[in-house]
Amino acid sequence: TQLLEQSPQFLSIQEGENLTVYCNSSSVFSSLQWYRQEPGEGPVLLVTVVTGGEVKKLKRLTFQFGDARKDSSLHITAAQPGDTGLYLCAGKNAGNMLTFGGGTRLMVKP
Amino acid sequence: DAMVIQNPRYQVTQFGKPVTLSCSQTLNHNVMYWYQQKSSQAPKLLFHYYDKDFNNEADTPDNFQSRRPNTSFCFLDIRSPGLGDAAMYLCATSRGLGSRYNEQFFGPGTRLTVL
Numbered sequence: 001t002q003l004l005e006q007s008p009q010f011l012s013i014q015e016g017e018n019l020t021v022y023c024n025s026s027s028v029f030s031s032l033q034w035y036r037q038e039p040g041e042g043p044v045l046l047v048t049v050v051t052g053g054e055v056k057k058l059k060r061l062t063f064q065f066g067d068a069r070k071d072s073s074l075h076i077t078a079a080q081p082g083d084t085g086l087y088l089c090a091g092k093n094a095g096n097m098l099t100f101g102g103g104t105r106l107m108v109k110p
Numbered sequence: 111d112a113m114v115i116q117n118p119r120y121q122v123t124q125f126g127k128p129v130t131l132s133c134s135q136t137l138n139h140n141v142m143y144w145y146q147q148k149s150s151q152a153p154k155l156l157f158h159y160y161d162k163d164f165n166n167e168a169d170t171p172d173n174f175q176s177r178r179p180n181t182s183f184c185f186l187d188i189r190s191p192g193l194g195d196a197a198m199y200l201c202a203t204s205r206g207l208g209s210r211y212n213e214q215f216f217g218p219g220t221r222l223t224v225l
Contacts, residue, residue, distance in 0.1 A: 041219065042202075042217050043216045045213055045215060088152060094208060095207060095208065096214075097155060098155070098214060100152035100153055100154075102151070103151075105150075
């Protein structure tokens with residue numbers, strides 16, 4: 001069974017601060033997806049990383065896939081209250097099934 | 111806009127009373143998935159369809175069934191809901207299987223309450 005450990009579970013910061021969320025596994029994934037989920041809504045895909053060592057930027061969000069494709073990180077620069085939500089990483093195996101991490105609940109206070 | 115639609119968004123049922131949740135997609139994707147997400151937890155895959163081929167996860171209870179009458183629609187049937195089945199149910203789609211570029215797109219979910 002492939003497991004993804006996500007840390008931290010909860011994060012409460014002030015507007016303007018930077019943060020990093022980590023997603024770690026002992027398994028190799030063919031790709032890894034990051035989602036953001038708001039209360040009462042479904043997860044919204046932010047990015048897919050595919051190649052080991054890949055870095056993708058989405059405005060103030062920077063996603064990195066580890067060289068060995070076992071881990072990933074999400075870095076948010078100058079967080080804003082609109083970034084508040086549940087961030088989920090999900091690793092994809094060869095069969096296209098997703099293994100989700102436990103999620104990081106982020107609250108950005110004005 | 112192409113999308114994944116779930117109806118209803120909120121469903122209340124009684125203990126033991128069958129309930130059906132609906133998902134439709136305009137993406138023309140081959141694969142449709144059903145996930146269960148309990149409060150403060152990650153989504154858990156129940157089953158998926160690749161076209162008409164049904165694939166059940168090993169730990170999905172028999173109480174949960176699914177139907178996919180055509181490419182666009184997929185239903186989740188809970189035959190005898192228990193209190194522990196109260197959760198958010200998420201439908202997702204992907205173009206195919208096997209390629210690492212195939213991304214899953216989620217609907218807004220149906221929150222099920224069991225009284």
